[in-house]
Amino acid sequence: MSSSGTTTHDGTGTHRGQDTGREHVWSVDEHLEDILAAVRPLEPIELQLLDAQGCVLVEDVTVPVSLPPFDNSSMDGYAVRAADVAGAGEEFPAVLTVVGDVAAGQGEQPAVGPGQAARIMTGAPLPPGAEAVVPVEWTDGGLGEGPVSGMRAHSAAPEGASGEVRVYRPAKARAHVRARGSDVRAGDRALSAGTVLGAPQIALLAAIGRGTVTVRPRPRVVVLSTGSELVQPGEELADGQIYDSNSFSLTAAAREAGAIAYRVGAVADDAETLRSTIEDQLIRADLVVTTGGVSVGAYDVVKEALSALGDPDDEEGLGAGGGVEFRKLAMQPGKPQGFGSIGPDHTPLLALPGNPVSSYVSFEVFVRPAVRALMGLPDVHRATARARLSTAQALTSPSGKRQFLRGRHDAEAGTVTPVGGSGSHLVAALAQADALIVVPEDTTSVEPGAEVDVVLLG
Amino acid sequence: MSSSGTTTHDGTGTHRGQDTGREHVWSVDEHLEDILAAVRPLEPIELQLLDAQGCVLVEDVTVPVSLPPFDNSSMDGYAVRAADVAGAGEEFPAVLTVVGDVAAGQGEQPAVGPGQAARIMTGAPLPPGAEAVVPVEWTDGGLGEGPVSGMRAHSAAPEGASGEVRVYRPAKARAHVRARGSDVRAGDRALSAGTVLGAPQIALLAAIGRGTVTVRPRPRVVVLSTGSELVQPGEELADGQIYDSNSFSLTAAAREAGAIAYRVGAVADDAETLRSTIEDQLIRADLVVTTGGVSVGAYDVVKEALSALGDPDDEEGLGAGGGVEFRKLAMQPGKPQGFGSIGPDHTPLLALPGNPVSSYVSFEVFVRPAVRALMGLPDVHRATARARLSTAQALTSPSGKRQFLRGRHDAEAGTVTPVGGSGSHLVAALAQADALIVVPEDTTSVEPGAEVDVVLLG
Incomplete structure (x- = not known):
């Protein structure tokens, strides 16, 4: 995290060192780079x-x-000496004495002398004296009635391990033998x-x-949403309440990214409650993700609870990590974001905005790469593609912001179709999307048919 | 499974009804169709x-x-009447009396009368009387010192919910309001x-x-390997022994396919032991996968234990499912395969060959689609691509067999490079592969640069 970050006295905004009063607006890339520079792969363990x-x-x-650790047969058949079957044919088969069975995993093996064969199973060691294997289909299987298609089970016909076998085709030395190493x-x-x-x-x-x-190891990600208006799905809504969806969707997204995710659920808008909840969770967290409470409101409790941290005397509490910086990003949706580390282990924390679409897009853009960086994966990013915009009218995008629109990608046609609008509350449209359409900062309009970058969601 | 399948008296081979003595060789497509025709999606449950x-x-x-279930604010700001801010500007701000806070999840809301405003938080219900929201950045935040960048936390500055606020810009009715529905x-x-x-x-x-x-639900897949030569990784190998890898790789592959997989491990080559082990596992199996013991050898215990099933009087045991049919496929690797159903619930069972590469390829070609069919997924198959063969010399492939070679796919270059040879024991090469190169039945040679089908492994 940026060492030049400082927190204003009233906790309402954060300035960079070089800033002269106006709040610095971070680009998507700057914020992501800051996160990836701070997040280190987890320590290895033996599993x-x-x-x-x-x-x-x-x-x-x-x-x-x-x-293989020893020369072994690649076929069910007979282990033989090459010279004994050199002249074998349909009319004049080689007739060999069967000296026993060589099954895989069997301790003792019969030695194969001149004029002898051992019945051998796939994977079984080539017995001493034998040079090649003839598949059972090249023999009479000891039955004396021409070529067979297989052996009879040893348990039903133990006599197959003795008697005579007719071999109808020659086999060179090492034929059907898988060599050691x-x-x-x-x-x-x-x-x-x-x-x-x-x-x-x-x-x-x-x-x-x-x-x-x-x-x-897989990182353990603790997901909690904040908001006094949030109710657990399945319960009754009172006036002014909505269902908590972020703690569910981000837990699912974290699992999909490879993490072991713990859904803590919704915490009410009270800074002390939030602080102690997070403190309790640190024991099982390699990464903490919160949603909501990061903007400029008077009840933005995540900001209130975490932006005042960074006390050098606090060696045990949340402040030991160095604190969390709250930023405005040149991004839509996803403008308010928080990032930092908390607690004695400097556990990274990403504070996402609370709108369901904002939080999901923020997860995809910032948290997923962080999860994969913790895993030490070589590539932390989703696959992307170029696609032609399939839409009736031009898309508009605010100047200076990177916009992430939800879309459906048709790989065969090479097109992407926007679903829903740009509103950050359109969770219904999100559920129809399989891609994010990226409109760059300097683009304010995208014409139908124009090429755009898309992030492929899974 | 084919109703025309019958089992020969000695359990060494299986004929189709129309067969006249020579064993029917199944194509890859026939075997797969037979499996997918028999495997039904699991019964739904509430989760x-x-x-x-x-x-x-x-x-x-x-x-x-x-x-949203109610009209609510999309910004942190002030809920106002449109007429009160209609003429507002930087020089002549509208001065409104703040009648209280509207926070998300708060029960009571103050009514907003003429000349009044309520401080409102993102997501909070639009209070009675208010028509629009002006963002806090368009106001003095009640501090009387020009535009602000945010609100002070309510807990630190409760006076923000009262006093006066200056509004510097007009807002039309419904501005920054997310409408119900x-x-x-x-x-x-x-x-x-x-x-x-x-x-x-x-x-x-x-x-x-x-x-x-x-x-x-996710199907529960029981994976067991067979072979008296198999030793658990981490233990010492004795003469003629090898490590069990199939039960590990197929459990991992089943999980990757979406299943809940149980690794039973290796069972020795004894028909009774195998039969009772499978019977014990049926309680937690929606699908049973075995490896090894399916070929023409005298110790092919899976074939021995399962091909004699199908006894109509056996209403409780393994035979109740109808039995397992063992087949030869026109496929390399993966020639010997078993498929059928066992036990009172007619649990499907796929018996794969024992070589590590054969069993992995068989899993990809037959078991993975079966797992995904049990899940009811719309598409049971891996993604495929066409790619140019990048190799120094032509590949050869046996006539009449579909060959699956291991390769590395380069999506950008549109090429695939074979790794290792065609030997079914080359598990080292398998670990370098990310694709299967498919050589069709009627192709015996593929020239460098020729286009081939590849199955993309994850």
Whole structure:
């Protein structure tokens, strides 16, 4: 966070050091850069493999033992010596004595001498003496009645592990044998630090025997909304009340971003209550997100509770973190924003505006990158695209502000269609959107058919 | 599952009805269609809003109460009568008597008479008598010293709710007022059945007061691998043993697909043990996925345990589901596959081959669509793209088989580069892949630079 920030005596506004009276208006990029410069990836921890899914590996993982760890069969069939089947054909099959079964995971293996074969299963070690595997479909399966399509279960027909087998096709040495180390060799780099662990990477880690890995954990995000007018969905509304939606939508958005999110719910507009609620939550927070109470009103309790912090004598309380700076941004929606750190662990806190659309857009633009920075992910941003604006009339946008409009993106057609208007309370339209249309600061009008940047929401 | 499927007496192969002795080889599309025709979306349940994230809504949700539920202020400022500020300017401000505060969520509101104003906060109801809101920045904030940038906190300066305020700009009736019902109206359709619930949809549902919704739940997927050679990662390998990776990778893949996945781990190659393990798991399974033991070997225990099922007298056991059919597919990797239903609830079961790459590719091609069909999702398939093959020499592919090679996709360049070879044990290469390259059945060679279909993995 900017070290040049200072808080005015009455807590109503914040100036930058170089400011000469008029409040500095931050650009979207300045505010985001400030956040990303302050938010550090979480300290790595060792996690069980499946708990590390979606996390970033912080160690270079080396292969401790070659894969496969031994020469093994790639087919169900018979392990043979190449010379014994060299001349085999449909008319003159090689007739070999079956000396036993080699199943995967079986301790002892029968040795295969000249004129002998061992019945072998996929993945089982090539037994001593054998040089190649002939698939069971190239044999009579020991039944003496021509080529078969498979073996009978050992439990139902144990005699298959003995007797004679006819082999109808030759096999060269190493045929259908997977060589030791042909997948990875001991000492090879399996995965590099920085890799995001998905199912294929977890497959490899398990395959080389890693039960745990060192990764950056998922950040724990505490979400709380503020406002004395807020009622929990499902309850009755009294006059002047509305339902709390932000604590639900931002908890969902934080989970979607990769966080472990805790929804605290709505806190009334009382600075002391808010301060103690946040203090209680710090124990489980890597990031605190609040909504509402950040503007210029007389009951903007987040601003009131947090902008006075930063007391150097406060070594235990919220003020220990250095305090929260409240800013005006050149952004629509999302003009009032707060950012800083609180508490003895300097836990980052983002204070978003309270309108549901403003808070959701603010989450997408500022909180999601912060969550992903905490995870140490290489790319903290949503995918973007260029699209032609599909609309009947030109869009207008205020000069000097970056506007984020809700839209529906058609990737095939390469178009984006605005849904709803620019009003920050249009949560119904938000629910129809799958993209944000970005209108730059210096653009005040976008004609139908013009190319625009869109942020793709998931 | 195909009603024409029958199981041969010895459990080694399965024929379709029209088959005349030679085993039917299923195409990838036939097998997938058979699975998707049999798998039905799960029965809907009512869930708390945040538990429904990612799920499919099965009800049309109607707006019970208009949003906003009352005319309210879009700014922090003063609620006024339009006539009182009609002539206001910097030089000759309108001077109004402040009759009190209107904060969001406050019960009583002061009436605004001629010559009066009420200090009002964003989201607070427009008080009786008032017609418009002037933002605080257009006033002296009651301080008598020219335009201000905000209000002082009510707790610190309660006198702000009384005295006089100078208004420097006129405001028309309804200025800065959000009209009741301007977002959604009671009786409107908020969301339609079939909508997937992400953060923006959860925002709308909460905003209209829905604490719970009726959705199709996430399927519970039980994952178990089979093989007496399998050892849990982190433990010591003995001769002939390898680490169990499939139960880890497929559990991760099932979670990534949207399921609640339970990793049972590795079961030894014993039909009775396997059968009783599966039977124990049925209580928490909407889908069972096994790996290994599905080929033509004498120890292919999944096939042995499950292909003999379908006993009409078995009303409680695994056989009640109708049994599992084992097939050969025209696919590489992934030739041997099993599919059917088991137990009294006819729980679907997919039996995948045991090689790590085969099982992962089989999961992507067959299990993932099944998981998403259980969720009732509109699109069960991964995104695909066309890409030019970036490789030094032509790829070869067996005739008559659909081949899935692992590759790295470069969306910007429009290319895909194969990683590793076609061997089904190359799990190291799989961990570098982010796409599957699809080589169709009738293609035996793909030249460098040729266009291919790729399946994008997440």
